[in-house]
Amino acid sequence: GQQVMQIPQYQHVQEGEDFTTYCNSSTTLSNIQWYKQRPGGHPVFLIQLVKSGEVKKQKRLTFQFGEAKKNSSLHITATQTTDVGTYFCAGNAGNNRKLIWGLGTSLGVNP
C-alpha cells in the first residue's frame, strides 16, 4: 500500500543548531502538508506544497517539495525551545481524499 516514511524518528539538538526532517513517499503525491504536534497537543497545520520543486519559507522554517513529488523536507534554522514537538508530513496521492501520514520526527531542543 501507499506509505510515507519520515527520517529521522527522533533528533535532539542544542538550541541554535539547525534541524532537518525528510519525508519520502512510495508513490507520487498530488500535494504534501506539514503539521506540528506539541507534546500533549494535537496536530497543527503548518503549510501545504503542491508544485513540483516548490519551496516555501515561514520565518526560520523552509519547506521543499521534490521534483518528482515523492519527497519533501522541512528545515529549521537556528532552533529554539519553542520548536520542540513532533513534525508530521502528510500527502494526498492522486484523487484519493485521504491523507497518508508519516510517522513523524520528534524534535527535542536543549537550551
Next chain:
Amino acid sequence: DTGVSQDPRHKITKRGQNVTFRCDPISEHNRLYWYRQTLGQGPEFLTYFQNEAQLEKSRLLSDRFSAERPKGSFSTLEIQRTEQGDSAMYLCASSYEPWTGGYEQYFGPGTRLTVT
C-alpha cells in the same frame, strides 16, 4: 471559540462497554475526519465525511466502530464492546475542500480513551 471541539476530552471505560464521542467541526467546513493516534505514532485514518455522506472507512476499522454525521454538522464516533487495544487518542479534524485538491485539516483537542 470557533475551532474544532471534541467531547469528552477523557474517557475511562471498562472492557466490553460502549462509548460514544462527539466532534463539532468548524461551522463552514464540509469535510470531517476521524483519526486514532497512539503514543509515538502518526494519526491513523479511521473515516471521513463529505457533508453528511460517509465517503470512506478504513479497512482496519472493525465492525465495532461506527460514525455518523446526520446533518452534515457535528459527528459521533461509537465504539461497541470496547477492547483494551482501543485505548488511544481519538482525533477529529475538519476542512473545507472542493472536489479536487487538498486543504489543511484543523484538528480538535482529541478524546483520550482508556479501556481497563
